[in-house]
Amino acid sequence: MPANPNMKILIVDDFSTMRRIIKNLLRDLGYNNTAEADDGQTALPMLQSGNFDFLVTDWNMPGMTGIDLLKAVRADGNLTKLPVLMVTAEAKREQIVHAAQCGVNGYIIKPFTAATLKEKIDKIFERIDS
Amino acid sequence: MCDSDSHKEMLSIAKQLVAELEAGNNDQATSLVDELAHIREGELFQEIGKLTRELHSSITSFEIDSELCDITESDIPDAKERLNYVITMTNQSANRTLTAVENAIPYCDALHDKSVQLGAEWKRFVNREMNADEFRKVSKTLEGYLAESEEQLDAVKGALNEILMAQEFQDLTSQIINRVIKMVEDVESHLVNMIKATGSAPVAAKEEEKGKLEGPQVPGLSKSETVNGQDEVDDLLSSLGF
Numbered sequence: 001m002p003a004n005p006n007m008k009i010l011i012v013d014d015f016s017t018m019r020r021i022i023k024n025l026l027r028d029l030g031y032n033n034t035a036e037a038d039d040g041q042t043a044l045p046m047l048q049s050g051n052f053d054f055l056v057t058d059w060n061m062p063g064m065t066g067i068d069l070l071k072a073v074r075a076d077g078n079l080t081k082l083p084v085l086m087v088t089a090e091a092k093r094e095q096i097v098h099a100a101q102c103g104v105n106g107y108i109i110k111p112f113t114a115a116t117l118k119e120k121i122d123k124i125f126e127r128i129d130s
Numbered sequence: 131m132c133d134s135d136s137h138k139e140m141l142s143i144a145k146q147l148v149a150e151l152e153a154g155n156n157d158q159a160t161s162l163v164d165e166l167a168h169i170r171e172g173e174l175f176q177e178i179g180k181l182t183r184e185l186h187s188s189i190t191s192f193e194i195d196s197e198l199c200d201i202t203e204s205d206i207p208d209a210k211e212r213l214n215y216v217i218t219m220t221n222q223s224a225n226r227t228l229t230a231v232e233n234a235i236p237y238c239d240a241l242h243d244k245s246v247q248l249g250a251e252w253k254r255f256v257n258r259e260m261n262a263d264e265f266r267k268v269s270k271t272l273e274g275y276l277a278e279s280e281e282q283l284d285a286v287k288g289a290l291n292e293i294l295m296a297q298e299f300q301d302l303t304s305q306i307i308n309r310v311i312k313m314v315e316d317v318e319s320h321l322v323n324m325i326k327a328t329g330s331a332p333v334a335a336k337e338e339e340k341g342k343l344e345g346p347q348v349p350g351l352s353k354s355e356t357v358n359g360q361d362e363v364d365d366l367l368s369s370l371g372f
Binding site: 013015017018020021024028059060065089090091092093094095096097100107108109110111112113114116 | 291295299302305344346356358360363366372
């Protein structure tokens with residue numbers, strides 16, 4: 001079963017061009033309920049107070065990195081089950097494995113295609129349902 | 131022989147020298163002067179020896195300075211590779227955008243022209259300047275137009291999405307360029323250190339930061355610890371049960 005089109009999604013990336021691209025791609029897939037943050041540091045309070053259903057985040061950000069944001073989310077009692085998709089340029093094997101071990105639900109490396117984004121989102125929410 | 135020892139010895143010899151001179155023993159006095167000179171030479175040789183050792187160890191440490199090796203053997207060639215890749219990426223993006231624009235414009239033109247044409251016909255209809263036959267024709271044309279415009283607008287939308295995606299380069303090229311800037315700054319500070327360090331203690335090697343982020347992958351520079359494309363990411367994760 002696909003994800004709820006009305007689900008509230010937080011997009012986190014320090015490059016505004018990338019946030020715009022992801023926002024537009026999500027809109028194309030039918031997800032119009034999106035918000036943005038430019039760093040893990042600004043994202044975390046938004047997540048804590050905002051009732052988000054899905055987090056899409058970059059890794060390499062100046063204040064708080066995506067991996068630290070992921071760890072903070074998993075460590076927070078209210079956020080621990082939040083589905084997290086990483087969209088990042090980091091392609092080192094040990095990092096990918098580390099992210100998976102920290103509980104990331106999906107990992108996309110840049111540059112990526114719209115089809116990949118759709119596939120990963122569907123897969124994440126399929127797994128959650130099953 | 132340390133300073134205070136040689137000082138004591140010089141003092142005792144000097145006292146002997148004064149005694150010999152006062153006694154008129156010129157030969158003994160001369161040999162005592164030689165002894166004093168000898169002590170001075172010894173100190174001088176020691177000083178030279180110390181400087182030589184320091185210089186030698188500075189030179190050696192430059193040779194084995196791993197950071198210097200890294201800079202000349204891999205960082206600078208890497209930097210050139212990275213910047214060339216930036217050129218390639220920006221070039222590709224520009225071309226991709228232009229192609230999308232060139233594809234979209236004919237559609238827009240055609241739709242525009244047809245709209246104008248149909249608009250004129252419709253006006254005639256509204257002004258009751260049209261007979262039944264003509265109207266049937268216009269009706270058919272209108273039908274065709276609506277179907278076509280659906281298709282063509284999809285194509286235009288496709289082109290616009292293509293342009294959107296073509297902007298993704300900017301994020302990656304900025305990251306790559308920032309890395310080159312950082313490398314240049316490192317070389318700069320290393321050179322400054324080398325200049326300062328001539329004659330003083332060797333430069334300490336920098337410790338490799340654990341978990342340092344790699345940034346975007348550049349073709350031809352990828353190491354075995356990185357993956358090449360989304361498929362490899364998926365394979366890696368599924369092979370580990372994620």
